Amino acid sequence: MGRKGEKTREAIREQAYRLFAEKGFKSVTMSDICERTGLSRGGLYRYYAGTEQIFSEILSEEYEIADRIERKEPAGAILDDMLSAIYAEIMEKERSLSLAIYEYANMGNEPFFAEINERAKKRWISLLEYGAGTGEFREVDTGAVSELILYYYQGLRMWSRVISFDEKTAENYEKMIRQILRRE
Amino acid sequence: MGRKGEKTREAIREQAYRLFAEKGFKSVTMSDICERTGLSRGGLYRYYAGTEQIFSEILSEEYEIADRIERKEPAGAILDDMLSAIYAEIMEKERSLSLAIYEYANMGNEPFFAEINERAKKRWISLLEYGAGTGEFREVDTGAVSELILYYYQGLRMWSRVISFDEKTAENYEKMIRQILRRE
């Protein structure tokens, strides 16, 4: 019963994702999504009541993935993973939602993103503490350093849409973070 | 001849600035600006052909101010000035155009902002070189460090609209930068 609908739902999200990545949140209309999916208005509205609904569904998928990093490896190895994930994200561009997310955040969804951000910061703090405990990292002001890691990354990610970075810029990020954490 | 017009022009820019700071670029309509200024459509269109025109005029004022930092003081003093300007910008919020600028940048104005950014980076690089020359700062990879300074700042500035920072966060910025530059 009703199996085809799920395929369409996914196709809608897939196409909408691309549109949001291209144009941000505000500039995407339901008509745009109709066009891309080949659906009519009636067809599309059967699934989603508007762009906000589609976007928030995309977002929850997105952050679900980002949130499930939880292991018990050496701090250095975890750091490697996180930095290479970040490197990839800075370099990808085409699928970057940074504009859409930022627009959406500024439309009354501040608390949600404050929360996301708080969690990310806590994750970094606990990694830094853990690494300092095992002696892999230098002792640092974990609050300040995790903010640096996060906002430096945000700045890069956002402006990589506007300025065409070479790999050097993304490498510099990694290099600076490692340098800050390196034991002398 | 025609003096009153200039007053109105300025009033339009002033009100438009507020709107852009509140809602970003895309969400501001000519009708919004009519409402705030108390002008009719005909009246407003006599001065500006659209929101892009108003915004780009506001931008050029904005960057004109930002661009004229050129002195021959000790590197440490220049650094102090720049950091305190940054501190103020992170904390102000109400008049922050960061959303508007980012939206506008992503609407085909990438080259303009790439250029602005390039200049800012060069300014930092030359300050870092100068300071290392006088022995006030540590010798660092000036390219990498200036990127860190810039994008960390961008990240902070953008997300300060969404997350209510306390002064601590802005202070941490200053602290980290000084620490990176401090001679041992």
Added chain:
DNA sequence: TCAAAAAGCGACAACAATGTCTCTTATTTC
């Protein structure tokens, strides 16, 4: 295979924003 349910269509009314044009009202300037 065929009836019921799900999926999809496209016209339509309502609204919001744009840019223009003509007319009226203020402001200069002499």
Added chain:
DNA sequence: GAAATAAGAGACATTGTTGTCGCTTTTTGA
């Protein structure tokens, strides 16, 4: 203070977007 010019009003046609609704087509499962 009167003619010339600038500033401003507001109605209008146009365009784009939204959300809905009744109808048709397709899918599904008994």
